[in-house]
Amino acid sequence: MPLDADLVNAAQAAHLQGRLVDAERLARQALLGSPSDVGLRALLGVVLAKQFKVAEAKPLLTAVAEADAGNFESRLWLSRIFRKEGLVSESLRYGQEALALQPGNLEAVINGGLSCIDALRFEEAVELLGRAAELAPTSAMVFLHLGIALLSAGRLPEALGAYSRALELDPRLSDAHLGIGKVRLAAADLAGAAGAATSAIQLNPKNKAAHHLLLETLLEANRPAEAERHARSYLGANPDDATALTLLGRCLISVGKEPEGVQALEDSIRARPQQGAAYCLIAQTTKVVSGGEALVARMERVLADERLAPLEASYLHYGLGKAYEDLGRYAEAMERFDAANALAYRLKFGDGVLDRTTYAAQIQWTIDTFTRELLSLAEGGSDSVLPVFIVGMIRSGTTLVEQILASHASVGAGGEQRFWQAHWEEAVPGGAVDRERLDALGRTYLDVLGKLELNAPHVTDKLPGNYLRLGLLRLAFPKARIIHVRRNPVDTCLSIWTTPNAAPNEFAHDKANIVFGYREYLRLMEHWRAVLGGEGLLEIEYEQVVADRDGTARRLVEFCGMEWDEAALTGASASRPITTPSAVQARKPVYTTSVGRWERYRGLLGAFEELE
Numbered sequence: 001m002p003l004d005a006d007l008v009n010a011a012q013a014a015h016l017q018g019r020l021v022d023a024e025r026l027a028r029q030a031l032l033g034s035p036s037d038v039g040l041r042a043l044l045g046v047v048l049a050k051q052f053k054v055a056e057a058k059p060l061l062t063a064v065a066e067a068d069a070g071n072f073e074s075r076l077w078l079s080r081i082f083r084k085e086g087l088v089s090e091s092l093r094y095g096q097e098a099l100a101l102q103p104g105n106l107e108a109v110i111n112g113g114l115s116c117i118d119a120l121r122f123e124e125a126v127e128l129l130g131r132a133a134e135l136a137p138t139s140a141m142v143f144l145h146l147g148i149a150l151l152s153a154g155r156l157p158e159a160l161g162a163y164s165r166a167l168e169l170d171p172r173l174s175d176a177h178l179g180i181g182k183v184r185l186a187a188a189d190l191a192g193a194a195g196a197a198t199s200a201i202q203l204n205p206k207n208k209a210a211h212h213l214l215l216e217t218l219l220e221a222n223r224p225a226e227a228e229r230h231a232r233s234y235l236g237a238n239p240d241d242a243t244a245l246t247l248l249g250r251c252l253i254s255v256g257k258e259p260e261g262v263q264a265l266e267d268s269i270r271a272r273p274q275q276g277a278a279y280c281l282i283a284q285t286t287k288v289v290s291g292g293e294a295l296v297a298r299m300e301r302v303l304a305d306e307r308l309a310p311l312e313a314s315y316l317h318y319g320l321g322k323a324y325e326d327l328g329r330y331a332e333a334m335e336r337f338d339a340a341n342a343l344a345y346r347l348k349f350g351d352g353v354l355d356r357t358t359y360a361a362q363i364q365w366t367i368d369t370f371t372r373e374l375l376s377l378a379e380g381g382s383d384s385v386l387p388v389f390i391v392g393m394i395r396s397g398t399t400l401v402e403q404i405l406a407s408h409a410s411v412g413a414g415g416e417q418r419f420w421q422a423h424w425e426e427a428v429p430g431g432a433v434d435r436e437r438l439d440a441l442g443r444t445y446l447d448v449l450g451k452l453e454l455n456a457p458h459v460t461d462k463l464p465g466n467y468l469r470l471g472l473l474r475l476a477f478p479k480a481r482i483i484h485v486r487r488n489p490v491d492t493c494l495s496i497w498t499t500p501n502a503a504p505n506e507f508a509h510d511k512a513n514i515v516f517g518y519r520e521y522l523r524l525m526e527h528w529r530a531v532l533g534g535e536g537l538l539e540i541e542y543e544q545v546v547a548d549r550d551g552t553a554r555r556l557v558e559f560c561g562m563e564w565d566e567a568a569l570t571g572a573s574a575s576r577p578i579t580t581p582s583a584v585q586a587r588k589p590v591y592t593t594s595v596g597r598w599e600r601y602r603g604l605l606g607a608f609e610e611l612e
Contacts, residue, residue: 007033008030011026011027011040014026015043015046015047020051021051023047024044024051027040031044038064038067038068041063042061042064042068042074045060046074048060049080054084054085057081058078058081061077061078061081065078065097070101075098076107078094079091079095079111079112079115080111082094083111083114083115083118085307086118086307086308087306088115088118089119091115092115092116092119092121095108095111096112096115098111106132106136109128109129109131109132109135110142112128113125113126113128113132113145114145117152120310120350121351122152122153123350123351126146129146129149130146132145132146133146138169139169140173143163144163144166144175144176146162147159147160147162147166147179147183151179151182152350154348154349154350156183159183160180163176163179163183167180172203173203174201174204174207177197177199177200177210178207178210178213181195181196181200181213181217185216185220188418188419188421188422189418190217193217193220194214194221196213197211197214197217198214208243211230211234212243212244214230215227215230215231215244215247215248215251216502218230219250219254220416220418222414224254227247227251228248228251228252231244231247231251240271241271242269242272242275243268243277245264246264246268246281248264249261249262249263249264249268249281252264253281253285261281261285265278265279265281265282273302274302274308275302275312275315276299276302276303276311276317276319277312277315279295279298279315280316280500282319283318283319283320288322288323288326289327290327295323296320296324296327310347314343314344314500317336317340317343318499318500320336321340321498322498325600331604334604334605337498341497341510342509345508348509349509354507354513356516359506359516363524366468366471366527367524369432369433370470370471370474372530372531374433375471378475380475381442381475381476382442382443382446382479383478384446384479384480385458385481385561386458386459386480387445387446387449387458387460388411388458388459388461388481388482388560389460389461389462389466389483390402390461390462390483391465391466391470391483391485392485392486393464393467393487393492393496393518393521394465394505395487395492395495395499396464396485396486396492396542397485397540397545398462398464399462400542401540401545401552404545404553404556405483405556405557405560406460407553407567408557408562408565408567409456409565410456410457410458410562410563410565411456411560411562412454412456412459412460413454413460413462414452414460415460415461415462416461416462416463417449417463419444419448420445420469420472421465421469424472427472427476433475435475438475439476449461458562464485467484467521467528468524470482470528470532471528471531471532474532478536481560481561482532482536482538483538483559484528484537484540485539485540486540487543488542488543489611490605490608490609490611490612491596491597491598493518493611494601494608511605511608512606514607515608515610538559540555543595546595
């Protein structure tokens with residue numbers, strides 16, 4: 001039967017006018033007379049997809065794509081459908097085919113960029129969405145998508161520019177504020193991140209991701225009480241938000257409410273079973289013992305889902321690694337940790353490779369700039385003794401040392417303050433220390449510590465990575481105490497490998513890179529030891545803390561110039577917040593199982609064994 005041109009034209013007109021129900025009815029009617037017409041079947045498939053009738057649309061569009069190698073619409077919509085379903089490879093495949101057919105089509109370019117983001121091909125995504133911005137220079141949504149790609153690629157200044165452009169084009173675009181907040185958080189600008197998240201919420205109180213960002217930022221800022229209040233308020237209206245429930249679990253665990261925290265995590269899993277973050281936190285918080293393998297079985301089932309997002313899969317691998325280690329199954333544990341880091345590397349760095357030459361040059365610049373002469377002859381700086389800096393390689397035991405110190409009545413636990421990480425470049429514009437700017441930053445930093453309302457003459461800042469900035473900190477606060485925590489190199493690197501960190505270092509998630517980063521850390525600390533040694537720098541061995549906590553406490557108290565307080569021997573109170581991955585371990589009595597942990601993994605450590 002010949003094609004009914006009038007019906008076809010009517011169906012197409014209804015589609016273009018957005019009358020999808022009429023378009024579907026007319027297309028079906030036309031197909032009764034010409035059931036094999038590829039164009040009509042493609043039209044019906046697209047109309048069904050736009051009405052979210054995916055179960056019917058997908059096979060229809062797939063058949064069209066197979067029958068007609070030049071059909072653009074079927075491929076574009078199949079890519080969109082598979083992207084929505086989390087089937088990354090299928091989405092990428094059809095998206096690339098659509099782009100090959102119409103490389104200048106804006107919708108195809110945008111979809112291709114978003115598919116590349118899902119596939120962790122960030123630089124390709126940047127290229128495609130940059131092209132989309134050229135095709136549609138006044139589209140706020142295009143710049144929003146470009147910002148997502150740039151942020152994913154780690155190109156923070158450019159991402160900020162794209163999000164800001166989106167906001168210029170649409171000042172009420174809540175997600176543009178959200179993107180800016182994510183950039184600020186990635187750059188350790190916690191105040192900026194909180195402000196942007198709040199702006200996003202004010203514009204759209206139902207923006208779930210903005211509430212999540214605010215919660216994450218409050219936790220990063222060591223403000224778990226505020227985070228808990230916001231989480232409970234938000235969950236009152238959104239009781240099944242799995243991400244918010246997971247963040248509430250983190251809040252509760254950080255202040256020692258572990259049973260309540262685990263319950264919140266279980267609630268999160270009930271709300272969204274196909275996830276990994278909550279499972280990982282449960283595994284980290286509880287010890288899996290023989291006979292309690294049910295948690296392992298649950299995680300393995302979730303991990304088997306091919307639609308699971310890479311980030312969730314990474315968390316599950318970390319959690320399973322911890323569980324298998326608890327069970328003494330070390331080879332299986334290392335397999336999981338290796339898989340977790342492989343995924344985390346792709347999420348953080350994409351196809352990027354650590355530029356070791358540049359990294360080593362930065363360390364050398366620090367050594368060459370902050371000489372003994374500069375540090376000993378410099379004038380200025382604050383007279384304040386408020387900050388006590390606790391530094392070291394991540395996972396070296398800085399949290400434990402902070403908890404010992406903060407048990408003293410004269411010390412407040414400030415946690416990890418990212419102030420100097422965020423403002424480093426302001427103090428050394430053009431590679432030279434600007435005394436005036438540094439002094440101004442020092443005053444601002446003291447205000448930041450004051451707003452923690454700890455009401456103590458000393459406040460700890462235990463951001464481990466401040467070892468990179470000790471020369472600057474000495475210039476800013478000549479009288480401040482600096483404590484360097486050292487730990488067995490292999491145990492340290494193994495702990496880095498087995499712990500998911502929200503803000504990993506440049507050398508994270510690759511064993512050879514971690515060994516390189518550790519050796520550069522040793523090189524820099526040797527320099528600081530030479531130029532900062534004396535009353536202002538105390539070095540503590542983690543293993544000695546474990547073996548003799550009382551003796552360590554006395555050394556720390558004496559070093560900080562305080563009177564002895566027996567409370568320093570009791571450890572942390574249950575209510576003191578600990579928002580780092582060490583929260584659960586730091587609240588337990590000092591245990592020795594973390595010393596020499598690497599021995600259980602002998603033969604499975606790869607590059608880490610170079611540090612024996």
